[in-house]
Amino acid sequence: MMHHGEYKVVGGKLVVVDLDTDDGVISAASLNGDFFLEPDEALQDLNEALLGLSTEASHGTIRDAVAQNLREGAVMFGFDADAVARVVRRALGHATKWEDHRWQVIGPQIIPVAEQVALDEVLTRQLAKGELAPTLRFWDWDESAVVIGSFQSLRNEVDSEQAAHHGIKVVRRISGGGAMFMEAGNCITYSLYVPESLVDGMSFADSYPFLDAWVMEALAKLGINAHYKPLNDIATPTGKIGGAAQKRLANGAMLHHVTMSYDIDAQKMTQVLRIGREKISDKGIASAVKRVDPLKSQTKLARAEIIEVMMETFAQRTGAVRAELEDASLQAAKDLAAAKFDTQQWTARVP
Structure with missing residues (x-):
């Protein structure tokens, strides 16, 4: 043969x-x-x-x-x-190659953050079972939250008193990496659900820029000169704009997601996140603004406009079609959030 x-x-x-x-x-x-x-x-x-x-x-x-x-x-x-x-x-x-798959894009839909992270697990497992096409999905939410990595210590990462003071919910996701400070409209988050065959033989370090090459093209269209800073940071000459995380499941499917700052409140972020506070402890709050440089200040565009450019760029590169979340997937995420992601047992599994 x-x-x-x-x-x-x-x-x-x-x-x-x-x-x-x-x-x-x-x-x-x-x-x-x-x-x-x-x-x-x-x-x-x-x-x-x-x-x-x-x-x-x-x-x-x-x-x-x-x-x-x-x-x-x-x-x-x-x-x-x-x-x-x-x-x-x-x-x-x-x-496999990108063109070996039939892709779909799901636009932003307001869903509670705990259900957002639950959807990541639900949809990745659906992909593994052949129940979902490889998919790019954008998040949206109307609450304030911190989403911590799977292996981060809750007490070392989050100032619980400040989180409670600002009404910020803490949620733990299934992938590793650092914390995501998420208030309504302050960042752009997307998840990719892909077969592992797409990154077959690639190291984690190589797979990050490979899976986000399309978003680098989208950012270039927006006038942003972005690049990957190993392992998982997306940066520009004026500062970091985002970070990525991954989770590879044993059944041949993987989750890759990215959060990019759009209009972040750096002062509040450093009050709530202990690690964020430590990283700029010798430079003052002004350095946090420079270190995490929002897309709003760089593009002068509305968040929705930036997301639209990203979706269009992905579709142009992959042939992806627009799709919507199915009711069954939304219900499965709601159930999984109640059983897992909205529980103190999961959130504090690394105290």
């Missing part, structure tokens, strides 16, 4: 592979592309490294076989062993 795969290395070259398989193993391989490789004979090393590998071989197995079979002194320009493994996995149907 013949297989063909292509992979454009982020910031690098195009890698192409043509494979023949027989009885569950690779029987012939031809790597090609616009990359550079020295010496010429090293191409034979790469092709031979793939022979005899199982068609079910993991990314790591393929990568290691390539690295071990490459002759001493050989140099790969514009690609590496990881890129070879990724293109082989694509050819064999284990790794």
Whole structure:
């Protein structure tokens, strides 16, 4: 059986592979592309490294076989062993591209924050079961909340007295990362529900900018020169505008979400968040405004206008169609919030 795969290395070259398989193993391989490789004979090393590998071989197995079979002194320009493994996995149907999926976009809908984080779990599990197409969903809410990462300490992160004073609800999400300070209209939050095959073989560090390449394009359209600051911060020359978090489930689906500041009250944020307070403790409140630089000040646009540009950009890149949340999903999120995300047992699971 013949297989063909292509992979454009982020910031690098195009890698192409043509494979023949027989009885569950690779029987012939031809790597090609616009990359550079020295010496010429090293191409034979790469092709031979793939022979005899199982068609079910993991990314790591393929990568290691390539690295071990490459002759001493050989140099790969514009690609590496990881890129070879990724293109082989694509050819064999284990790794996918954006265009391999039928995407949908769900616009913002006002939902309580506890149900928002519950929806992330509900929709990710629906994707894993084949009940949901890969989806981009924007959040909206009309309450004040702090959403803390799955592994953050409640008492170390949040000043409970200040949170109560300002009427701010604390919710814990299923993904790691830092706290999100969320008042009505003060930020833009979206969630991506994607199959893990889309980031097959990618490190967490590489998957973040890969999954958010579309939003970088949208920000550029808005006149914002944004870039990723490893591991998961989105920054501009004038300050940080957001951060991302992920949760990979064992069933082959993953959640990737981002929160970007639109019109944040930095003084209130530093009163409620202990870590935020510590990060600027030697610089004063004014530094918080610079460190978290809102989209409103950079674009002079309404929040809804920015979200619309983001949705349109995603649709242009992926062919996504507009969709709405189903009643069954909303009810499942409401039930899960009541049973889990709205409980003190979950919120304080890391005291």
